[in-house]
Amino acid sequence: MKENATREEQKKTAGRPRDPRTTRSILKAALELGMELGFDGLTVEGIAARAGVGKSTIYRRWPDAWSIVADAVFADVARIAPVLERATARESFRASMRLVARSFRGQHGEILRPLIGRAQVDKSLRLALAEHWLSARREISRKIVRRGIASGELRAGLEPDIVLDALYGPLYHRLLLPYEGDVVHLSDAYIDALVDTVFGGLERK
Amino acid sequence: MKENATREEQKKTAGRPRDPRTTRSILKAALELGMELGFDGLTVEGIAARAGVGKSTIYRRWPDAWSIVADAVFADVARIAPVLERATARESFRASMRLVARSFRGQHGEILRPLIGRAQVDKSLRLALAEHWLSARREISRKIVRRGIASGELRAGLEPDIVLDALYGPLYHRLLLPYEGDVVHLSDAYIDALVDTVFGGLERK
DNA sequence: TTCGATACGGTACGTATCGTATCGTAGTTG
DNA sequence: CAACTACGATACGATACGTACCGTATCGAA
Incomplete structure (x- = not known):
């Protein structure tokens, strides 16, 4: 061990x-x-x-x-990008995702990117990443979704993990696979637009 | 050169x-x-x-x-996971994303994962990935979104790239950062649920 | 105080792979 | 035939690997 x-x-x-x-x-x-x-x-x-x-x-x-x-x-994941709990699910994720985006933009992202990269060929690193970086945050985030459904803010029948994938997936996509230029431009404006899009859906109402 | x-x-x-x-x-x-x-x-x-x-x-x-x-x-990106065009944007993405998910599940995914990983510390690989794997597919996908808006299927004011991030981001998230177990379980059912969730949005109507 | 155990900085070792250089031979163009 | 490039093979210096020691330092227990 x-x-x-x-x-x-x-x-x-x-x-x-x-x-x-x-x-x-x-x-x-x-x-x-x-x-x-x-x-x-x-x-x-x-x-x-x-x-x-x-x-x-x-x-x-x-x-x-x-x-x-x-x-x-x-060592200090919880300190850098904690999951924030606000009055609504929408505001909770907006705030939390802004923190993640901020950490991706800064020095933390420059380290996390090669680390996630290396994890693709290093199983123990893969496990450490899942345990220390993802799992704890997921657990809290799922609760926020469930609470949103219970309060009537969110649609019934939503699968929490799929909701979280739709919200956070784009952040990792942009971090790891920039397709225009080299700059990771996970701006606050981008987060806001993303949250609006996913919460509101794509179909005309 | x-x-x-x-x-x-x-x-x-x-x-x-x-x-x-x-x-x-x-x-x-x-x-x-x-x-x-x-x-x-x-x-x-x-x-x-x-x-x-x-x-x-x-x-x-x-x-x-x-x-x-x-x-x-x-060598054969276009052959393995082409962007399919169907009658609606929803069906186009559902079909296209199923193909991507299928390639991720198979041998192609086992190769693509380390490749994306290595791209995090190899700039030329990063560029090759953007050019050969992403850009071509993005271009067509953006058109599908715009067409969906024009036809009234989709909400006006949607940003095509954000829509695509919301749809495809989760796939890369699951490919590169599996947080429960080791299996990449990008099943067709998952794709369907994801498309339904993103298209329909999270908020109660 | 003595003694066993572990940490520490340092060094030597054999192995592996890197990327380059240089053979002599083979195949193609003009 | 001459010029040129591809090819398999090998040698080369350079790094970094991971292990095994060395002598010294610092702990707890007897």
């Missing part, structure tokens, strides 16, 4: 305990190097050199370079 | 011409090895060995292993 260093419970084992400052310097070095050289060119040896630690110190904590990045990113 | 070997115009130049069988055997070897070992472990040397060619023969045609995979995949 491999453990992420940041999630360690630090049981009272015999021997010298791991230095948290060492862990932090490795995480910091990984993100810095990734932003500078691109996460493609990230190497364990490079991270070790930048952090001023030995390779063995890194391999004692993580199995490879990508696990370090994952740890660094997932 | 690097050229893809499959797109070569094969001008009448002096010297020995490239053997098309050699090109085909390289493309075949790349896909086979990718499926067997995972596209992560794909190497130029491995492809050369499997195809029975020298490394230089590969480097004469492609700059790296991923370009070979991209060539092999994009």
Whole structure:
């Protein structure tokens, strides 16, 4: 059972305990190097050199370079893009999706994009992504949909997961597959238009 | 200007011409090895060995292993998932999205997923993806939306690209970020439910 | 205090793959 | 025949991999 260093419970084992400052310097070095050289060119040896630690110190904590990045990113998911609950479902999603879009636009998106990319060929990363990035948010979001149906704001018979796919799917689509230019332009205006479109539907009423 | 070997115009130049069988055997070897070992472990040397060619023969045609995979995949995009035009926009997208979902479920999806993943750290692959996989289909799809608005089937004022994001975004979301289990379950029933939800909207009428 | 256990920075090692260069041979054009 | 390019093969220096040590540092328990 491999453990992420940041999630360690630090049981009272015999021997010298791991230095948290060492862990932090490795995480910091990984993100810095990734932003500078691109996460493609990230190497364990490079991270070790930048952090001023030995390779063995890194391999004692993580199995490879990508696990370090994952740890660094997932450390504060809840802080960066929490699900906000407002009076209506529409307003809840509008606000929550704006936060996600904001994180995609910024430095967080520049890290998350290669991370999701790498997850396509790295099963453990895939699982970590599902667990730390998606599942928690989904759970709350489903409740918002159900509450909207109960209150009469939303149509009866809606499948919560499909609703969430329709709302959040476009964000990931735009993040991962920009088809015009290179810029991810997930502006607030785009979110508003998207929410209006999906909530209102496509058919003429 | 690097050229893809499959797109070569094969001008009448002096010297020995490239053997098309050699090109085909390289493309075949790349896909086979990718499926067997995972596209992560794909190497130029491995492809050369499997195809029975020298490394230089590969480097004469492609700059790296991923370009070979991209060539092999994009060769027949139009054949695998064309945009179908039906009497209504709703039926057009329902049929077209079913085809995309079918390709995602099959072997094509197993290749496209790592390819999109790699595109997150490979700019040229990113561009090739936008050009060969997305742009052509988008163009036709936008017309379908506009026609739907003109005919009165769809609401006036809809932004075609946002409509397409709402429809296709969920498919990519499910392909790249499965959050329950490992199976991509883009069934026909899911597509139907998705189309119904997006076309009908979320709000109670 | 002594002792076992683990962390730490550092280094050496064999393996794998990269992308380039250079053979000699084969096939095509002029 | 001459010029030119494709082709398979191999050698090459360069990186990064992951493992195995080393000697030292820091903990808990006896």
